[in-house]
Amino acid sequence: MPASPSYRVRALSVLALFSVGAGSLAGCSSSPSGSTGDASAKPEAATITIAASTLGDPGRGPALQKLIDEYNASQDLVKVEPASVPYPTFGQTILTQMGGGEGPDLVRFDMPEFEAAASSGLLEPLENKIDAKKLNLIPGPDKYLTVDGHRYGVVFEDSNYGMYFNKDLVPTAPTTFDEFLKAAKDATKGDAFGLAFRQTQAEEAGVWQDIFNYVLGFGGNWSDGTKLTINSPKVVEGLKAYQQLYDANVIPKGADAATFRKMFTDGKIGMELNNGGYVSHVASTNPNLNFSVARIPFPVKKQGALLAPIVTNVNSKHKDADLDFINWLLQPAQQVKLQEVLGASSVATPTERSAASLQKFPFLPALDELTDTGVPQIVEGFGQYTPDIRHVVVTEVLAALQGQQDMNAAMEKAQKQAEDLVGK
Template sequence: MHATPRPRRALFLAGAATTALILTGCSGGAEEAEGPVTLTFAASTFGDPGLGPRLQAFVDEFNASQDGVIIEPASVPFPTFGQTVLTQMGGGEGPDLVRFDMPEFSTAAAAGLLEPLDDVIDAAELGLQPGPDEYLFVDDARYGVIHDTSNYVMFYNADLVPEPPTTFDEFLATAQATTQGDVYGLAFRQTQAEENGVWQDIFNYVYGFGGQWSDGENLTLDDPKNVEGLEAFQTMYDADVIPKGADAATFRRMFAQNLVGMELNNGGYVVATKGTNPDLNFSVAPIPFPVRAQGAIMAPIVVNANSEYKEAAYTYIEWMLQPEQQQKLQEALGAASMATPTERSAESLEEMPFLTVFDELTNTSAPQIVVGFGPQTPEIRSIVVREVIAALQGQQTMQEAMERAQAEAEGIVGAP
C-alpha cells in the first residue's frame, strides 16, 4: 500500500551558491558543520570490477557540482555487505547513505534503522515507475527510492539459438535441440551450496507461472501455481539439458565460451558477459513463461536514521533523481533500469540494441523477497530451496515439497 503523499519539503540543493553550513538531522537538535559535509555512501556496486568505477565516476560528478556536500564510498566487502552494514546501523553508526538489496532493506525498515522519506520523495512529481516503487513502503511509510533495478530476462547465444523461444514448450524444445556433446541448452543453480542463487532461479518459474510466495499477509508456498512453476523447473532439470553440479561461476564461463545456449539472469550479467568475452554473439528476450512476471534485483537507496547529515543526504538523492542524472546513472550501470523512465542513448542502443527489453519489464518485475515477510525471507528461502532440491533429487514430489515448506515456514512466521 502506498502512503498518502505529504507536502514535499523545500528542496535542499547544495549547488554553487549554497552555503557551507549544513543543518544536521540529529534528534538532539540541529547542529552546524563548518565547511563541506562529508557523507559516506555504502553500495556493493563499488566493489564490482566492471560497474564500480562507473558508479564512482557518477559520484565524482556530484561532488564536482557541490560546494557543501562531498560523497565518499564506504568500503564494505560484497560477501558480508548486508550483515555488516545492518550491524553497524543497529549499533547507532554506519554509512549515511546505503544502496541496499531488498531483503536487507526490509530488515532495516522494520527495525527502525531508516529515515522516512515521505517528505522528501513525491512519486507523482518525479514520475517514479510504479512497479518497483510500491515495494519501498513499510506500514505506509516510505523508506527508500529505487537506485537501480536489474530485471531478469533470458540470455541466449545467438549462434546456438538463432530464434529465442517464446513459450515454455519452445523453451524446453530449444534446450533439448541445443544440447549436444559438450554444449548444453540451458544452465541454472541446483545445489544447496548456492541457496541464494537457486532461490533467484526458481523465483522466475514461480512468478512466470502465475504464482507468488505470499498474498502480502499470509504465506502461500503450496499454492497450485507455485507448484506448477516448480514442476516446470524440474522438467528442465530432468530433461538433462543443463550441466548438473556446475556452479554459477562455471556455467557462466561456459556461456561465454559458447558451451551454454540459454540462461535466465539479470541486467548486471551484461557487463560481466561482455567483459569475459567481448566477441560473444548474445542477446536477450523476455523469459518465455505463461505470465509476464519475473524477478529483479531491486536496490533502493536509503538514509541511515543515525546520520547526522540527513539534509545533505537528501541532496544527493534529489540530484540523482533529476532526469539528466537518471540517464547518466543508467549509462553507468549498463542494463539497469532507473527509478524513473529513461531514454537510452543512440550510442548505447547501437552497441546493445537489446537494452530496451530490460526497461520494458520494469513494471512487471518483483523483488526476490517474500512480500510481507521481508525480514524472514532468508529463513523461508532456506526452507524452500532445501525442499525443492530434495524434489529434484527424487526424494519427494514438488507438491509434497511445498506442503512441507509451508508447514515449516508457518512455524517461523506464525500460522494465520
C-alpha cells in the same frame, strides 16, 4: 526586584530549550531536500559515506565512482566517499553495523536487507522528503519501497530478469515453455549445455532468485500479501517446470554460478535467465559473444526483478547531506548517466537510452519494458522473513530435485515450516 538566581537559571533553561527546539525545527525545514527534490536549499558541509555493492563490480564500479566524483565536483559542501564493504557479506556487514548504531550514511540495499532494515527502524523515513510525482518516479517498482506506510528509499537500480541466449547455440528465442525446453535439449551437445541455473544449497540465495522466475512465470507467488501461498498449485507448477529442466539433463549440474557464467561467456551455455546487470559483464568478458536477451518465455508475463533502493541510515549524522545526494541523483540528467553506468538495468525515473547503447545492445528496450511486471525477490507482506522462508523453500525444492520427495510434498512441508516461522 531583581530575579533570584534560581529563577534566572530556570529562565535561561527555558530560553535555551526554546532555542534548541527552534533550531531543530529550523534544521528540519531548511533541509535542502526536505523540499521534495528542491536542490536549491544548501546542506551543511559534511563528508558522507555510501556503501554499494556496485562499487566493487569491476565492470560498473569505476563508472559509478566517476558519477559520485561528478557530484563532489558539482558543489563544495558535501563530499561523498565510498565505504568499502566486501561483496559476499555486504548485507550482513551493513546490517550489523547499523544495528550497532553505526554504518555508512547512504546504502544501496538489496530488497531482503532493505525489508529487514526498514522493519527494524534502521532507515530514515523519507515520505515527507521525496515527492514521487514531482520526481516522476516509476510507480511499479517504487511501490515496494514503502513499508508499514513509510517510504524508506528510492530506486537506485531495478534490474529485470530476462532470457539471455547465445545466438550461435539457440538461433531463435523461444516464446513458450515447450520451445524453451526443446531449445535447451537441442543445444545440449558435446561440452555445451542448453541452459544453466543454480541448483545447490551452497548458492541458496541464487537458487531463490532463479526459482522466483519459474514461480512468477507460471502464475504463482509465495504469498498473496497477507497469507503464505507456498503450497499453491501455481507455485508447484512453476517449480515442477524448474524440476523438469533439471531432470532433462540440459544444465551443467553441480556447477556454481561463477562456473556456468564463465561457460556462457565462453559460448558453452545456450540460455540463462539473469538480470539486466549481466549484460555489462557478458559484453566486457567476451565482446565477441553473439548473444541477445528476450522476455522469459513462460506463460505469465511476470518475472523477478533485482530491485535495489538507495536509503539513508537512521544513524547518519548528516541526513540533509544524504538527501542532497539522493535528490541530485534523481535529477533527469543524472538518471540518464546512472542508467548508462548500470547497463541494462532501469533506474528510478523513465529515461531515454542513448543511441550508442541501443546500437550496442538493441535488446535493451525489451528489458526496459519488463519494469512494470518485475517483482522484487521478497515474500510480499513477509519481507523481513524472506531469508528464513528462502532457506526453507530452497531446502525443500533441492530435496525434491534429489528425488527425496515430490514437489507437491516439498511445498506442503515448506508451507508448514514457513507458517511456523512467521507465526501465521
